[in-house]
Amino acid sequence: MFLPLPAVLVALSTLCKHAAGTPAIFPVVFEPPFDAENGKIRNIKVQYTEEISGALTIAFGPCNSTSLENIHYQVGMTYIGNHELAHNNHDYDHNRPTKFVWKVPKDGVDGCLLAFSGSHLVGRSEKFTVTDAPEKRSTGTFVKGTHPMGRWFDSTEYLKQKQPEEVFVARAKTKRFGILGAGISGLFTASSNRLGGRIRTTYLNGSSPDEYQYHELGPMKLPTTHRDDETGETFPIMDHRLISQLVDVLNELNKGDPSLAIEFIPFLQNAANTPVATSRRRPDGTVPGKAEAAANPSLSDAPDFSDPSLAKLALDTLDRINGFDKTRIQAYAKDVFRAHVEAVDDGSFRVSEAHFLRQSGFDLNTADEVASTAQWRPLWAFEKVYSMASEWVTIDKGMNRLPQAFAPLVEGRIKLNTKVHGVKYNKESETLTVKHRPTGGDPKQASDTDEFDYIFNSVPFNLLRFWELPPHSSLMRRAIDRLEYDSAVRVVIQYKERFWEHLDRPIIGGCGAVNIHGIGEICYPSHGINATGPGVLLASYTTWSDARTACAMPEAEHIAYIQRAMVEIHGPIADEMWTGNYERHCWGDDEHHAGSVAAPGVAQQELYMPAYWDTEFNTVYIGEHTGFTNAWIFSALESSVRGSLQMLLDMGLVDEAKEVTRKWMGWWIKL
Structure with a gap:
């Protein structure tokens, strides 16, 4: 499970190639391009034409300068070669780093990069043109010390929080990366036997996706567009475009295998005849639909306030x-x-x-x-x-197809059925030991271990509470210990025919709710409208304390309760068409999740989010619980991009971070 950096950034970017070198004049040769922007960060790349050792200082100053006394400022200093303190640069050949991080001042002037070995000039770049960065909408920040909840990302502010020696020398890419958790934000190591985490499609009665006998036990729809009913104007929901972009990339990578193709189809969120939450009933005893209640106020319950x-x-x-x-x-x-x-x-x-x-x-x-x-x-x-939202989409043949499309990309790099129970930080080697056992194995047996230089941890915090972890900061530890999680239960039922589409008031897709306690939301399939043969509907989606109560019921008792509700809603036809096939999933009882989604309580998100953006013990936390919009696929993906950038910047790989930024979040991020 030793992952090269491109595996960590699967489907995010192709790393930047090294620029061509310049003719060797000094022992240290600076590579182009020779331009910079005030107040921004960039990488410096060098080549060595001689074996030099000792203190290497890189500075910026007049191009005719030959001493450290005549510079504008020092970029950084490190020890290289056979110097006794050069071991920190052991990732590079002969302890001589070839990549550095340059934090350009806001009021920079033109000049040259200069390299000094001790006090002797050993390298000079061509003249740099330093310009003002173009204005961007973003003025936010990334970590503590500025606005605690800025507009997602500001890499310059992020690196300002670090000590100069932490970020001057870029780390080599030949590091070992571990990713814990195989949900959509991680997708590499899993305690279960499947990819996707809480993205979970169930195919009833052993059917295949092509038979369309499925429904979602996890996320089932993505909002894409708002429509102004007065003007007819439509405008997109921008954040969910990240998912569309990911799908395009995956489809391109898997274009040789049609079985992995992902196709969006409309999700019918609103329909005229979906049931409404009212105590009133039609003359035949069934539950009124939305259009009926809107046309006849007597079918709705009037508010009953004291x-x-x-x-x-x-x-x-x-x-x-x-x-x-x-x-x-x-x-x-x-x-x-x-x-x-x-x-x-x-x-x-x-x-x-x-x-x-x-x-x-x-x-x-x-x-x-x-x-x-x-x-x-x-x-x-x-x-x-x-x-x-006025328009929604879902994935044809099941949301499962999104994580499944990653399978060829992580093949040979993932351990399924592997339950992690501890992470130990090794101070001397600055590495991490991940302790794990086979899922379902003897918990008393000795742990297996893997060692990494860095890890991305996407496991929900409610599970981490039972892990052995490094001594995190107070804020990070409290986030792990106290972040609230919701619970949920979904029940899908298969019927002999799609009878709801042939009622006197046909229900054509859509989601509704009823006043029958514990049923929650009901969603009718958006695919295969008016198809013949069996059909599957989401008969109950309940959350929080009602979900815990429902899941405490014996499964047969719970299913019988829901089936009686289906009869009350639709009439005796629901009993006649009942196949006996169903699936119930209690997310609070799922050993790999112990909850449905993060549900930060009052003040928790504002308080804890800065901790997620501050790397501790070479660990970056990702997952929907660390994002802005908990419970949505976008939040998990956004956290994955943020975590990748965070790690790249921690390593000083600014060029690579910029490439990821431009490709995935360029319309939001300041870099």
């Missing part, structure tokens, strides 16, 4: 601070990172709806009646924007 006038005032108060008009929806859809900064600045992460109402003077009962979210959930409302 004090209707006070409740209206409370709702208006919430709408003023957390409502969405056209402008705000577009802002979130265009740039969720900027929206995140604004949410931090306005205190949205520090209060829940109920807490805000109490602070605004409303009594406990009114605050509890009106609040639509739990007492511990912050006001950060990105999911409202997603839920208001």
Whole structure:
């Protein structure tokens, strides 16, 4: 499980090639290009024409300078060759590094890079043209010391937090990398026997994807577009374009194997006849649909507030601070990172709806009646924007096809059925020992181990709490120990026919909800509309405490409860068409996850996120729990890109980081 750097950045980038060398004049020869931007970072590449040893200093100054006394500033110093302190550069041939990191000052001037061995000039570059960097929208930061929740990424600010000696010499690429976790952000080492983590499609009754007898036990849809109902104007949800870009790359890499092709198809989120949450029923006892309830208010339950006038005032108060008009929806859809900064600045992460109402003077009962979210959930409302999308997509033949497309890329580099239970940092060698055992094996047996120079850890924090870990900082340790996780249960049922599409009021795709407790959301398949033969629907998607209660029920009892609900919703036809085939997945009981998604409580995201962006013990934490928009595939992928860049910068590989940035996040990131 020794992974070269390109394996760590699978599908992210092709590393930059070395530029051609310049003619040798000095023992140290600087390679082009000879341009730089004020306030930015870049790599310096050199070649050696002689075997020199001792203290090597690289400086910037007038091109005619021959001494360290006549320079503008020192870029950095290290020991090379056979010097007794040169062992830190053992990654390079003869302890002579060929790549360095240059943090260009904001007010730089033209000049040359100069190399000194001791006090003797041993290298001079061609003249550098130093220009001002073009203005970018981004003014955010990456780690503590500036804005704690900036617009995703600012590499210059990141490297400013480090001591000069930490980042002057770029690390060699011949390092050993371990990636823990095989969800979509990691996809390399797995405690289970499959790729994809919480992306999980179930194919009922042993069917194949081509038979379309499937539904999703994990993510099932991606919001792509908002439409203004008044003007007809549409605008994209930009962050989810990252997933489309990944799919394009995977399809290109796998173009010789049609079985690995990924194709998006429309996901029908809204349909006229999906059931609604109401206690009212049709004359035949079935549950009314959305269009019926909209046309006939008597089919909907009227709000039942203790004090209707006070409740209206409370709702208006919430709408003023957390409502969405056209402008705000577009802002979130265009740039969720900027929206995140604004949410931090306005205190949205520090209060829940109920807490805000109490602070605004409303009594406990009114605050509890009106609040639509739990007492511990912050006001950060990105999911409202997603839920208001007008167009959605899913992956034809199952979301599973996304992680499966990675299989050829990680073949021979992954250990399935391997459960990690500890990571030890070795101070002297600056390496990490990962301890693991076969999944399902004897927990008392001795651990197997693998050693790495760096690791990416995408395992959910609720599982890490039981691991042996290095002595992380207080903030990182508290994040691991305290970050909240949601629970969920999904139940999919197969019927002999797609009877819901042939009711008096046909249900053609879409998701709905009912007032039958513990059923939650119901979603009808968007694929194969009006196809003959069996069909599969998501009969119940329940979260949080209801999920824990449902999963405590014996499986047969729970399925019987859901099937009775299907009959109440659709009529006796649901019993006639019942095949007895189903699958239930309790994410809270899943030993590889112990929960569905991260659900940061009040203040947790604002407090803990900076810790994820500060590399400790050569470990970078990634995964949806470390991202901005928890619970969505985008968040996992975004964290993977961020983690890769973070590691590249820790190693001083600025050129490679810039290439990844340009390819994957160029419209957001400042580098």
